[in-house]
Amino acid sequence: MRKALLSFAILFFILSCVQEKPAHITSIIEELNNSESKNVLVAAHRGDWHHAPENSLQGIKNCIAMGVDIVEVDVRKTKDNQLVLMHDASIDRTTNGKGKVSDYSLQQLQEFYLKNNQGGADAALTQYKIPTLEEALLTAKGKVMLNLDKAYGLMNEIWPILQKTGTTDHIILKGGKDASQVIADLSFANKPIFYMPILSSSQENVATKIREHLEAYDPVGFEFILRKNDLVMAESDFIKTNGARVWVNTLWASLCTGHTDAKALENPDENWGWVIQKGANIIQTDYPEKLVQYLEKNGWRNF
Template sequence: MFRLLTLLSAIVINHSALTQNRPVATIIRELHDPASKQVLVVAHRGDWRNAPENSIRSIESAIAMGVDVVEIDLKKTKDGVLILMHDETIDRTTSGHGKPEDYTWSELLTLTLKNGHGGPTRQRIPTFEECMQLAKGRVMVNIDKGYEYYQEAYTILTKTGTVEQAIIKSDKTYEQVKTEKGNLLGGRLTYMPIINLGKPSADAIIQAYAETLKPVAYELNFSQDSLLIKSRYQIIPQTGSKIWFNSLWASLDGGHDDERSLEEGQPEAGWNWLIEHGATLIQTDHPQELIDYLRKKGLHP
Protein backbone atom coordinates (compact mmCIF):
# COMPACT_ATOMS: atom_id res chain seq x y z
CA MET A 1 0.00 0.00 0.00
CA PHE A 2 2.81 2.41 0.89
CA ARG A 3 4.52 1.76 -2.45
CA LEU A 4 1.22 2.36 -4.27
CA LEU A 5 0.65 5.66 -2.45
CA THR A 6 4.23 6.71 -3.23
CA LEU A 7 3.73 5.92 -6.91
CA LEU A 8 0.44 7.83 -7.04
CA SER A 9 2.05 10.80 -5.29
CA ALA A 10 4.88 10.82 -7.84
CA ILE A 11 2.38 10.76 -10.69
CA VAL A 12 0.51 13.73 -9.23
CA ILE A 13 3.76 15.67 -8.73
CA ASN A 14 4.95 14.92 -12.25
CA HIS A 15 1.60 15.88 -13.72
CA SER A 16 1.69 19.12 -11.74
CA ALA A 17 5.16 19.89 -13.05
CA LEU A 18 3.99 19.37 -16.61
CA THR A 19 0.85 21.46 -16.36
CA GLN A 20 1.84 24.34 -14.10
CA ASN A 21 3.68 27.10 -15.90
CA ARG A 22 5.04 30.33 -14.53
CA PRO A 23 2.59 33.24 -14.85
CA VAL A 24 2.94 35.53 -17.84
CA ALA A 25 3.81 38.45 -15.56
CA THR A 26 7.08 36.65 -14.78
CA ILE A 27 7.82 36.21 -18.49
CA ILE A 28 7.07 39.88 -19.18
CA ARG A 29 9.36 40.92 -16.34
CA GLU A 30 12.10 38.67 -17.73
CA LEU A 31 11.69 40.13 -21.22
CA HIS A 32 12.05 43.68 -19.94
CA ASP A 33 15.01 42.94 -17.66
CA PRO A 34 18.19 43.74 -19.64
CA ALA A 35 20.35 42.18 -16.93
CA SER A 36 18.72 38.75 -17.16
CA LYS A 37 20.73 35.97 -18.82
CA GLN A 38 17.75 33.63 -19.09
CA VAL A 39 16.86 32.61 -22.65
CA LEU A 40 13.20 32.89 -23.58
CA VAL A 41 11.84 30.20 -25.91
CA VAL A 42 9.56 31.15 -28.80
CA ALA A 43 7.44 28.40 -30.39
CA HIS A 44 7.14 29.01 -34.15
CA ARG A 45 3.42 28.84 -35.09
CA GLY A 46 2.85 27.04 -31.81
CA ASP A 47 3.66 23.34 -31.50
CA TRP A 48 3.00 22.72 -35.20
CA ARG A 49 4.84 19.39 -35.27
CA ASN A 50 2.19 17.86 -33.02
CA ALA A 51 -0.86 19.95 -33.97
CA PRO A 52 -2.00 22.13 -36.89
CA GLU A 53 0.05 25.35 -37.08
CA ASN A 54 -1.63 28.49 -35.76
CA SER A 55 -4.32 26.38 -34.10
CA ILE A 56 -5.76 26.41 -30.59
CA ARG A 57 -4.32 22.95 -30.00
CA SER A 58 -0.81 24.00 -31.12
CA ILE A 59 -0.89 26.99 -28.78
CA GLU A 60 -2.18 24.92 -25.87
CA SER A 61 0.50 22.28 -26.46
CA ALA A 62 3.25 24.92 -26.53
CA ILE A 63 1.98 26.45 -23.29
CA ALA A 64 1.98 23.02 -21.64
CA MET A 65 5.65 22.61 -22.61
CA GLY A 66 6.55 25.79 -20.77
CA VAL A 67 7.40 28.08 -23.69
CA ASP A 68 7.59 31.80 -23.02
CA VAL A 69 6.27 33.11 -26.34
CA VAL A 70 4.03 31.64 -29.03
CA GLU A 71 4.50 33.05 -32.54
CA ILE A 72 1.38 33.46 -34.69
CA ASP A 73 0.34 35.08 -37.99
CA LEU A 74 -2.72 37.13 -38.85
CA LYS A 75 -5.04 37.50 -41.81
CA LYS A 76 -8.45 39.17 -42.13
CA THR A 77 -11.73 37.74 -43.43
CA LYS A 78 -14.15 39.38 -45.86
CA ASP A 79 -16.21 40.64 -42.92
CA GLY A 80 -13.22 42.02 -41.01
CA VAL A 81 -12.47 39.25 -38.50
CA LEU A 82 -8.79 38.73 -37.64
CA ILE A 83 -7.87 35.05 -37.86
CA LEU A 84 -4.71 33.00 -37.38
CA MET A 85 -3.26 32.16 -40.78
CA HIS A 86 0.25 32.35 -42.23
CA ASP A 87 -0.14 32.01 -46.00
CA GLU A 88 -1.80 34.33 -48.46
CA THR A 89 -4.18 31.47 -49.27
CA ILE A 90 -5.83 28.81 -47.13
CA ASP A 91 -4.90 25.96 -49.49
CA ARG A 92 -1.88 24.52 -47.64
CA THR A 93 -3.26 24.55 -44.13
CA THR A 94 -7.02 23.95 -44.50
CA SER A 95 -9.59 21.87 -46.38
CA GLY A 96 -10.53 24.95 -48.42
CA HIS A 97 -9.07 26.94 -51.30
CA GLY A 98 -8.55 30.62 -52.03
CA LYS A 99 -7.71 33.69 -49.99
CA PRO A 100 -8.94 34.30 -46.42
CA GLU A 101 -10.39 37.66 -47.47
CA ASP A 102 -12.66 35.88 -49.96
CA TYR A 103 -14.53 34.21 -47.09
CA THR A 104 -16.67 35.45 -44.24
CA TRP A 105 -15.83 34.19 -40.77
CA SER A 106 -18.89 31.93 -40.71
CA GLU A 107 -17.84 30.41 -44.04
CA LEU A 108 -14.33 29.68 -42.76
CA LEU A 109 -15.83 27.88 -39.78
CA THR A 110 -17.03 25.14 -42.14
CA LEU A 111 -13.41 24.29 -42.99
CA THR A 112 -10.94 22.19 -41.02
CA LEU A 113 -7.20 22.54 -40.50
CA LYS A 114 -4.52 20.19 -41.80
CA ASN A 115 -1.69 18.85 -39.69
CA GLY A 116 2.00 19.36 -40.45
CA HIS A 117 1.97 16.47 -42.91
CA GLY A 118 -1.07 17.77 -44.78
CA GLY A 119 -3.44 15.28 -43.21
CA PRO A 120 -6.98 16.20 -42.11
CA THR A 121 -7.93 17.12 -38.54
CA ARG A 122 -11.11 18.31 -36.83
CA GLN A 123 -9.46 21.55 -35.69
CA ARG A 124 -10.93 24.86 -36.88
CA ILE A 125 -9.30 28.18 -37.81
CA PRO A 126 -9.17 30.30 -34.64
CA THR A 127 -9.77 34.02 -34.40
CA PHE A 128 -7.12 36.31 -32.96
CA GLU A 129 -9.48 37.09 -30.10
CA GLU A 130 -9.81 33.38 -29.25
CA CYS A 131 -6.03 33.09 -29.34
CA MET A 132 -5.56 35.93 -26.88
CA GLN A 133 -8.26 34.65 -24.54
CA LEU A 134 -6.42 31.33 -24.48
CA ALA A 135 -3.05 33.00 -23.90
CA LYS A 136 -4.28 35.43 -21.25
CA GLY A 137 -2.19 35.19 -18.11
CA ARG A 138 -0.29 32.19 -19.49
CA VAL A 139 2.07 33.04 -22.36
CA MET A 140 3.28 35.93 -24.48
CA VAL A 141 2.24 36.10 -28.13
CA ASN A 142 4.44 37.29 -30.98
CA ILE A 143 2.38 38.64 -33.87
CA ASP A 144 4.61 38.03 -36.87
CA LYS A 145 2.64 38.57 -40.07
CA GLY A 146 0.27 41.18 -38.70
CA TYR A 147 1.83 44.63 -39.01
CA GLU A 148 -0.84 45.80 -41.48
CA TYR A 149 -3.48 44.94 -38.86
CA TYR A 150 -1.66 46.75 -36.05
CA GLN A 151 -4.61 48.96 -35.08
CA GLU A 152 -7.23 46.18 -35.24
CA ALA A 153 -4.93 43.89 -33.27
CA TYR A 154 -4.43 46.56 -30.64
CA THR A 155 -8.21 46.94 -30.28
CA ILE A 156 -8.59 43.21 -29.61
CA LEU A 157 -5.65 43.17 -27.21
CA THR A 158 -7.26 46.02 -25.29
CA LYS A 159 -10.63 44.24 -25.26
CA THR A 160 -9.09 41.02 -23.92
CA GLY A 161 -6.76 42.75 -21.46
CA THR A 162 -3.67 41.25 -23.07
CA VAL A 163 -1.82 44.28 -24.48
CA GLU A 164 1.26 43.65 -22.35
CA GLN A 165 1.42 40.03 -23.52
CA ALA A 166 1.86 40.87 -27.20
CA ILE A 167 4.90 41.63 -29.35
CA ILE A 168 4.29 42.96 -32.84
CA LYS A 169 7.06 43.41 -35.39
CA SER A 170 8.09 44.36 -38.92
CA ASP A 171 11.19 44.86 -41.06
CA LYS A 172 10.44 48.55 -41.60
CA THR A 173 12.71 51.40 -40.57
CA TYR A 174 11.91 53.51 -37.53
CA GLU A 175 10.83 56.44 -39.70
CA GLN A 176 8.41 54.23 -41.65
CA VAL A 177 6.87 52.79 -38.50
CA LYS A 178 6.64 56.21 -36.88
CA THR A 179 4.85 57.59 -39.95
CA GLU A 180 2.46 54.65 -40.32
CA LYS A 181 1.83 53.58 -36.72
CA GLY A 182 3.32 56.33 -34.61
CA ASN A 183 0.26 56.63 -32.39
CA LEU A 184 0.89 53.10 -31.11
CA LEU A 185 4.65 53.30 -30.58
CA GLY A 186 6.03 53.83 -27.11
CA GLY A 187 2.86 52.53 -25.47
CA ARG A 188 2.14 49.25 -23.76
CA LEU A 189 2.15 47.24 -26.99
CA THR A 190 5.70 46.04 -27.51
CA TYR A 191 7.14 46.64 -30.99
CA MET A 192 10.22 44.79 -32.22
CA PRO A 193 12.15 45.58 -35.40
CA ILE A 194 13.30 42.78 -37.70
CA ILE A 195 16.79 43.46 -39.08
CA ASN A 196 18.14 41.63 -42.13
CA LEU A 197 21.88 41.96 -41.57
CA GLY A 198 22.51 41.25 -45.24
CA LYS A 199 21.15 44.67 -46.19
CA PRO A 200 23.68 47.52 -46.48
CA SER A 201 21.39 49.71 -44.38
CA ALA A 202 21.18 47.25 -41.46
CA ASP A 203 23.59 49.08 -39.14
CA ALA A 204 21.91 52.42 -39.80
CA ILE A 205 18.50 50.94 -39.02
CA ILE A 206 19.77 49.49 -35.74
CA GLN A 207 21.34 52.83 -34.80
CA ALA A 208 18.14 54.76 -35.56
CA TYR A 209 16.05 52.47 -33.38
CA ALA A 210 18.65 52.58 -30.59
CA GLU A 211 18.57 56.39 -30.56
CA THR A 212 14.78 56.72 -30.66
CA LEU A 213 12.48 53.87 -29.72
CA LYS A 214 14.96 51.75 -27.74
CA PRO A 215 12.94 48.56 -28.45
CA VAL A 216 12.83 45.75 -25.93
CA ALA A 217 14.45 43.43 -28.50
CA TYR A 218 15.68 43.18 -32.09
CA GLU A 219 15.13 40.17 -34.32
CA LEU A 220 18.37 39.64 -36.25
CA ASN A 221 18.52 37.49 -39.40
CA PHE A 222 21.79 36.56 -41.10
CA SER A 223 22.68 33.92 -43.68
CA GLN A 224 26.41 33.95 -42.87
CA ASP A 225 28.31 34.37 -39.61
CA SER A 226 30.32 37.24 -41.05
CA LEU A 227 27.17 39.33 -41.51
CA LEU A 228 26.53 39.16 -37.78
CA ILE A 229 30.12 39.52 -36.63
CA LYS A 230 30.82 42.55 -38.83
CA SER A 231 27.56 44.29 -37.96
CA ARG A 232 26.98 46.73 -35.12
CA TYR A 233 24.77 44.25 -33.31
CA GLN A 234 26.96 44.54 -30.20
CA ILE A 235 25.38 47.93 -29.42
CA ILE A 236 22.02 46.25 -28.85
CA PRO A 237 22.67 44.84 -25.34
CA GLN A 238 24.64 47.99 -24.52
CA THR A 239 21.46 50.03 -25.00
CA GLY A 240 19.39 47.70 -22.80
CA SER A 241 17.67 45.73 -25.56
CA LYS A 242 17.63 41.99 -26.08
CA ILE A 243 18.61 39.91 -29.11
CA TRP A 244 16.18 37.52 -30.80
CA PHE A 245 17.64 34.85 -33.10
CA ASN A 246 15.72 32.35 -35.23
CA SER A 247 17.01 28.77 -35.20
CA LEU A 248 14.36 27.68 -37.71
CA TRP A 249 16.55 27.20 -40.77
CA ALA A 250 20.08 27.97 -41.92
CA SER A 251 19.38 31.10 -43.97
CA LEU A 252 18.22 32.92 -40.83
CA ASP A 253 21.09 32.05 -38.51
CA GLY A 254 24.23 31.24 -40.50
CA GLY A 255 23.56 27.52 -40.16
CA HIS A 256 23.33 27.47 -36.35
CA ASP A 257 19.84 26.03 -36.61
CA ASP A 258 17.52 23.38 -35.20
CA GLU A 259 18.76 20.87 -37.76
CA ARG A 260 22.38 21.23 -36.65
CA SER A 261 21.36 21.14 -32.99
CA LEU A 262 19.14 18.06 -33.22
CA GLU A 263 19.33 16.05 -36.43
CA GLU A 264 23.11 16.50 -36.64
CA GLY A 265 23.56 16.25 -32.86
CA GLN A 266 25.64 19.43 -32.55
CA PRO A 267 23.74 21.72 -30.15
CA GLU A 268 26.96 23.45 -29.11
CA ALA A 269 27.47 24.56 -32.73
CA GLY A 270 23.77 25.33 -33.09
CA TRP A 271 21.75 26.74 -30.20
CA ASN A 272 24.75 27.38 -27.97
CA TRP A 273 26.52 29.37 -30.69
CA LEU A 274 23.50 31.68 -30.79
CA ILE A 275 23.55 32.00 -27.00
CA GLU A 276 27.26 32.80 -26.99
CA HIS A 277 26.55 35.57 -29.50
CA GLY A 278 23.96 37.24 -27.31
CA ALA A 279 20.67 35.42 -27.82
CA THR A 280 18.19 35.97 -25.03
CA LEU A 281 15.23 34.92 -27.19
CA ILE A 282 15.32 31.99 -29.63
CA GLN A 283 12.50 31.08 -31.98
CA THR A 284 12.45 27.37 -32.76
CA ASP A 285 10.47 24.61 -34.42
CA HIS A 286 11.52 22.27 -31.58
CA PRO A 287 10.46 24.11 -28.41
CA GLN A 288 10.46 21.12 -26.04
CA GLU A 289 13.97 20.06 -27.03
CA LEU A 290 15.27 23.62 -26.74
CA ILE A 291 13.70 24.06 -23.31
CA ASP A 292 15.29 20.80 -22.13
CA TYR A 293 18.68 21.93 -23.45
CA LEU A 294 18.45 25.35 -21.81
CA ARG A 295 17.40 23.87 -18.49
CA LYS A 296 20.49 21.66 -18.44
CA LYS A 297 22.57 24.81 -18.87
CA GLY A 298 20.63 26.69 -16.18
CA LEU A 299 19.23 29.18 -18.71
CA HIS A 300 15.51 28.40 -18.43
CA PRO A 301 13.40 27.79 -15.32
Protein backbone atom coordinates in the same frame (compact mmCIF):
# COMPACT_ATOMS: atom_id res chain seq x y z
CA MET B 1 -18.15 25.22 14.81
CA ARG B 2 -15.61 28.04 15.32
CA LYS B 3 -12.80 25.70 14.25
CA ALA B 4 -14.77 24.72 11.13
CA LEU B 5 -15.36 28.36 10.26
CA LEU B 6 -11.70 29.12 10.81
CA SER B 7 -10.70 26.22 8.54
CA PHE B 8 -13.09 27.45 5.89
CA ALA B 9 -11.68 30.97 6.18
CA ILE B 10 -8.13 29.66 5.77
CA LEU B 11 -9.16 27.58 2.75
CA PHE B 12 -10.92 30.56 1.21
CA PHE B 13 -7.80 32.69 1.77
CA ILE B 14 -5.57 30.06 0.14
CA LEU B 15 -7.88 29.75 -2.85
CA SER B 16 -8.02 33.52 -3.18
CA CYS B 17 -4.22 33.70 -3.19
CA VAL B 18 -4.03 30.99 -5.84
CA GLN B 19 -6.48 32.88 -8.04
CA GLU B 20 -4.67 36.17 -7.54
CA LYS B 21 -1.16 34.78 -7.88
CA PRO B 22 0.67 36.52 -10.76
CA ALA B 23 0.44 34.34 -13.84
CA HIS B 24 3.46 33.09 -15.75
CA ILE B 25 3.04 36.02 -18.15
CA THR B 26 4.35 38.34 -15.41
CA SER B 27 7.65 36.46 -15.26
CA ILE B 28 7.91 36.39 -19.05
CA ILE B 29 7.35 40.14 -19.37
CA GLU B 30 9.86 40.83 -16.60
CA GLU B 31 12.43 38.68 -18.40
CA LEU B 32 11.65 40.25 -21.77
CA ASN B 33 12.34 43.67 -20.27
CA ASN B 34 15.54 42.47 -18.58
CA SER B 35 17.79 42.66 -21.62
CA GLU B 36 20.97 41.66 -19.78
CA SER B 37 19.47 38.61 -18.11
CA LYS B 38 21.31 35.32 -18.59
CA ASN B 39 17.98 33.63 -19.30
CA VAL B 40 17.23 32.80 -22.93
CA LEU B 41 13.58 33.08 -23.99
CA VAL B 42 11.99 30.46 -26.26
CA ALA B 43 9.67 31.38 -29.14
CA ALA B 44 7.72 28.57 -30.83
CA HIS B 45 7.29 28.97 -34.59
CA ARG B 46 3.57 28.71 -35.45
CA GLY B 47 2.97 26.96 -32.14
CA ASP B 48 3.57 23.29 -31.43
CA TRP B 49 2.93 22.11 -34.98
CA HIS B 50 4.59 18.73 -34.34
CA HIS B 51 1.66 17.64 -32.18
CA ALA B 52 -1.17 19.89 -33.38
CA PRO B 53 -2.03 21.97 -36.46
CA GLU B 54 0.13 25.06 -36.97
CA ASN B 55 -1.58 28.29 -35.90
CA SER B 56 -4.12 26.39 -33.81
CA LEU B 57 -5.41 26.94 -30.29
CA GLN B 58 -4.23 23.45 -29.34
CA GLY B 59 -0.76 24.32 -30.60
CA ILE B 60 -0.72 27.35 -28.30
CA LYS B 61 -1.96 25.24 -25.36
CA ASN B 62 0.77 22.67 -25.96
CA CYS B 63 3.40 25.42 -25.92
CA ILE B 64 2.05 26.73 -22.61
CA ALA B 65 2.35 23.24 -21.15
CA MET B 66 5.97 23.03 -22.37
CA GLY B 67 6.89 26.29 -20.63
CA VAL B 68 7.40 28.26 -23.86
CA ASP B 69 7.61 32.05 -23.47
CA ILE B 70 6.44 33.29 -26.88
CA VAL B 71 4.27 31.67 -29.53
CA GLU B 72 4.63 33.03 -33.06
CA VAL B 73 1.33 33.10 -34.97
CA ASP B 74 0.25 34.60 -38.29
CA VAL B 75 -2.69 36.98 -38.73
CA ARG B 76 -4.95 37.24 -41.79
CA LYS B 77 -8.17 39.15 -42.48
CA THR B 78 -11.39 37.57 -43.72
CA LYS B 79 -13.86 38.91 -46.27
CA ASP B 80 -15.93 40.41 -43.45
CA ASN B 81 -12.87 41.99 -41.80
CA GLN B 82 -12.43 39.46 -39.01
CA LEU B 83 -8.89 38.53 -37.92
CA VAL B 84 -7.92 34.85 -37.90
CA LEU B 85 -4.75 32.78 -37.57
CA MET B 86 -3.43 31.56 -40.91
CA HIS B 87 0.06 31.66 -42.38
CA ASP B 88 -0.71 31.45 -46.09
CA ALA B 89 -2.97 33.80 -48.01
CA SER B 90 -4.95 30.69 -48.97
CA ILE B 91 -6.42 27.91 -46.83
CA ASP B 92 -5.38 25.14 -49.25
CA ARG B 93 -2.33 23.81 -47.42
CA THR B 94 -3.64 23.79 -43.85
CA THR B 95 -7.37 23.01 -44.16
CA ASN B 96 -9.78 20.87 -46.18
CA GLY B 97 -10.95 23.98 -48.00
CA LYS B 98 -9.72 25.85 -51.05
CA GLY B 99 -9.24 29.53 -51.82
CA LYS B 100 -8.07 32.72 -50.16
CA VAL B 101 -8.80 33.67 -46.58
CA SER B 102 -9.98 37.03 -47.87
CA ASP B 103 -12.63 35.38 -50.08
CA TYR B 104 -14.46 33.88 -47.10
CA SER B 105 -16.42 35.32 -44.21
CA LEU B 106 -15.52 34.08 -40.73
CA GLN B 107 -18.71 32.02 -40.62
CA GLN B 108 -17.82 30.36 -43.93
CA LEU B 109 -14.28 29.60 -42.74
CA GLN B 110 -15.71 27.81 -39.72
CA GLU B 111 -17.04 25.12 -42.08
CA PHE B 112 -13.49 23.87 -42.64
CA TYR B 113 -11.13 21.87 -40.44
CA LEU B 114 -7.41 22.27 -39.89
CA LYS B 115 -5.00 19.63 -41.13
CA ASN B 116 -2.48 18.25 -38.68
CA ASN B 117 1.10 19.53 -38.30
CA GLN B 118 2.06 21.77 -41.24
CA GLY B 119 -0.71 20.51 -43.46
CA GLY B 120 -0.23 19.44 -47.06
CA ALA B 121 -1.94 16.91 -49.31
CA ASP B 122 -1.20 13.89 -47.10
CA ALA B 123 -1.81 15.49 -43.69
CA ALA B 124 -4.59 14.07 -41.54
CA LEU B 125 -7.68 16.16 -40.90
CA THR B 126 -8.28 17.18 -37.28
CA GLN B 127 -11.24 18.30 -35.20
CA TYR B 128 -9.82 21.82 -34.90
CA LYS B 129 -11.19 24.92 -36.63
CA ILE B 130 -9.44 28.07 -37.81
CA PRO B 131 -9.13 30.24 -34.69
CA THR B 132 -9.81 33.94 -34.49
CA LEU B 133 -7.14 36.25 -33.14
CA GLU B 134 -9.40 36.99 -30.18
CA GLU B 135 -9.62 33.28 -29.34
CA ALA B 136 -5.85 32.99 -29.56
CA LEU B 137 -5.34 35.96 -27.26
CA LEU B 138 -7.77 34.57 -24.70
CA THR B 139 -6.01 31.19 -24.85
CA ALA B 140 -2.64 32.88 -24.28
CA LYS B 141 -3.85 35.34 -21.65
CA GLY B 142 -1.88 35.15 -18.43
CA LYS B 143 0.26 32.29 -19.69
CA VAL B 144 2.32 33.10 -22.79
CA MET B 145 3.14 35.95 -25.16
CA LEU B 146 2.18 35.97 -28.82
CA ASN B 147 4.42 37.25 -31.59
CA LEU B 148 1.95 38.44 -34.23
CA ASP B 149 3.46 37.93 -37.67
CA LYS B 150 2.00 39.44 -40.85
CA ALA B 151 0.26 41.92 -38.56
CA TYR B 152 2.22 45.16 -38.97
CA GLY B 153 -0.35 46.78 -41.27
CA LEU B 154 -3.30 45.55 -39.20
CA MET B 155 -2.51 47.18 -35.86
CA ASN B 156 -5.38 49.66 -35.99
CA GLU B 157 -7.75 46.68 -36.19
CA ILE B 158 -5.80 44.54 -33.73
CA TRP B 159 -5.53 47.19 -31.02
CA PRO B 160 -9.26 47.17 -30.05
CA ILE B 161 -9.12 43.36 -29.72
CA LEU B 162 -6.09 43.65 -27.43
CA GLN B 163 -7.97 46.17 -25.30
CA LYS B 164 -11.10 44.02 -25.22
CA THR B 165 -9.19 40.93 -24.11
CA GLY B 166 -6.85 42.76 -21.72
CA THR B 167 -3.76 41.58 -23.60
CA THR B 168 -2.09 44.78 -24.77
CA ASP B 169 1.08 43.66 -22.97
CA HIS B 170 0.90 40.08 -24.30
CA ILE B 171 2.04 40.65 -27.87
CA ILE B 172 5.25 41.34 -29.75
CA LEU B 173 5.10 43.01 -33.14
CA LYS B 174 8.02 43.11 -35.57
CA GLY B 175 8.78 44.77 -38.87
CA GLY B 176 11.44 45.89 -41.28
CA LYS B 177 10.60 49.60 -41.46
CA ASP B 178 13.02 52.42 -40.68
CA ALA B 179 12.74 53.94 -37.22
CA SER B 180 10.94 57.09 -38.34
CA GLN B 181 8.34 55.02 -40.20
CA VAL B 182 7.76 52.79 -37.17
CA ILE B 183 6.97 55.85 -35.07
CA ALA B 184 4.56 57.17 -37.72
CA ASP B 185 2.84 53.84 -38.31
CA LEU B 186 2.34 52.66 -34.76
CA SER B 187 1.78 55.89 -32.83
CA PHE B 188 3.68 54.62 -29.81
CA ALA B 189 2.33 57.32 -27.52
CA ASN B 190 -1.14 55.79 -27.86
CA LYS B 191 -0.23 52.14 -28.44
CA PRO B 192 2.45 51.09 -25.93
CA ILE B 193 3.21 47.68 -27.42
CA PHE B 194 6.35 45.59 -27.49
CA TYR B 195 8.03 46.13 -30.86
CA MET B 196 11.16 44.69 -32.48
CA PRO B 197 12.78 45.89 -35.72
CA ILE B 198 14.04 43.17 -38.07
CA LEU B 199 17.55 43.68 -39.43
CA SER B 200 19.63 41.51 -41.75
CA SER B 201 23.34 40.81 -41.52
CA SER B 202 23.54 41.62 -45.23
CA GLN B 203 22.16 45.16 -44.82
CA GLU B 204 24.44 48.15 -45.23
CA ASN B 205 24.89 50.50 -42.28
CA VAL B 206 23.19 48.06 -39.93
CA ALA B 207 24.97 49.50 -36.89
CA THR B 208 23.61 52.94 -37.77
CA LYS B 209 20.09 51.54 -38.12
CA ILE B 210 20.32 49.91 -34.70
CA ARG B 211 21.20 53.24 -33.13
CA GLU B 212 18.41 55.02 -34.99
CA HIS B 213 15.83 52.63 -33.57
CA LEU B 214 17.24 52.88 -30.05
CA GLU B 215 17.21 56.68 -30.19
CA ALA B 216 13.74 57.01 -31.77
CA TYR B 217 11.73 54.86 -29.35
CA ASP B 218 12.14 51.95 -26.93
CA PRO B 219 12.38 48.67 -28.88
CA VAL B 220 12.11 45.61 -26.65
CA GLY B 221 14.54 43.76 -28.91
CA PHE B 222 16.01 43.31 -32.37
CA GLU B 223 15.46 40.34 -34.63
CA PHE B 224 18.60 39.52 -36.59
CA ILE B 225 18.47 37.56 -39.84
CA LEU B 226 21.87 35.93 -40.27
CA ARG B 227 22.06 35.29 -44.00
CA LYS B 228 25.63 35.36 -45.38
CA ASN B 229 27.44 36.20 -42.17
CA ASP B 230 26.97 36.83 -38.47
CA LEU B 231 28.74 40.22 -38.31
CA VAL B 232 25.63 41.95 -36.97
CA MET B 233 25.90 39.85 -33.81
CA ALA B 234 28.87 42.02 -32.82
CA GLU B 235 26.24 44.61 -31.87
CA SER B 236 24.59 42.29 -29.33
CA ASP B 237 26.31 43.62 -26.21
CA PHE B 238 25.60 47.22 -27.21
CA ILE B 239 21.94 46.40 -27.78
CA LYS B 240 21.58 44.63 -24.44
CA THR B 241 23.21 47.44 -22.47
CA ASN B 242 20.72 49.78 -24.12
CA GLY B 243 17.72 47.81 -22.89
CA ALA B 244 16.82 45.49 -25.78
CA ARG B 245 17.06 41.76 -26.36
CA VAL B 246 18.50 39.92 -29.38
CA TRP B 247 16.23 37.49 -31.28
CA VAL B 248 17.62 34.88 -33.70
CA ASN B 249 15.66 32.27 -35.68
CA THR B 250 17.11 28.77 -36.01
CA LEU B 251 14.33 27.52 -38.30
CA TRP B 252 16.33 27.13 -41.50
CA ALA B 253 19.83 27.81 -42.79
CA SER B 254 19.34 31.24 -44.38
CA LEU B 255 18.19 32.69 -41.05
CA CYS B 256 21.12 31.58 -38.89
CA THR B 257 24.12 30.91 -41.16
CA GLY B 258 23.32 27.21 -41.09
CA HIS B 259 23.03 26.76 -37.30
CA THR B 260 19.59 25.22 -37.62
CA ASP B 261 17.17 23.32 -35.41
CA ALA B 262 17.78 20.22 -37.51
CA LYS B 263 21.49 20.34 -36.71
CA ALA B 264 20.79 21.26 -33.10
CA LEU B 265 18.89 18.02 -32.59
CA GLU B 266 22.17 16.22 -33.27
CA ASN B 267 24.57 18.75 -31.76
CA PRO B 268 22.82 21.45 -29.71
CA ASP B 269 26.03 23.07 -28.42
CA GLU B 270 27.30 23.88 -31.92
CA ASN B 271 23.97 25.27 -33.04
CA TRP B 272 21.65 26.59 -30.31
CA GLY B 273 24.69 27.04 -28.11
CA TRP B 274 26.48 28.86 -30.93
CA VAL B 275 23.77 31.50 -31.40
CA ILE B 276 23.64 32.04 -27.62
CA GLN B 277 27.41 32.51 -27.42
CA LYS B 278 27.12 35.01 -30.29
CA GLY B 279 24.66 37.03 -28.21
CA ALA B 280 21.14 35.77 -28.86
CA ASN B 281 18.86 35.72 -25.81
CA ILE B 282 15.63 34.90 -27.65
CA ILE B 283 15.55 31.93 -30.03
CA GLN B 284 12.67 31.08 -32.32
CA THR B 285 12.52 27.35 -33.00
CA ASP B 286 10.44 24.57 -34.50
CA TYR B 287 11.43 22.34 -31.56
CA PRO B 288 10.41 24.38 -28.51
CA GLU B 289 10.23 21.54 -26.01
CA LYS B 290 13.74 20.32 -26.82
CA LEU B 291 15.12 23.85 -26.72
CA VAL B 292 13.54 24.51 -23.31
CA GLN B 293 15.13 21.30 -22.00
CA TYR B 294 18.53 22.21 -23.47
CA LEU B 295 18.49 25.69 -21.94
CA GLU B 296 17.47 24.43 -18.52
CA LYS B 297 20.15 21.75 -18.58
CA ASN B 298 22.84 24.31 -19.37
CA GLY B 299 21.79 27.03 -16.94
CA TRP B 300 20.44 29.43 -19.58
CA ARG B 301 16.93 29.28 -18.23
CA ASN B 302 16.03 29.73 -14.59
CA PHE B 303 12.86 31.73 -13.93
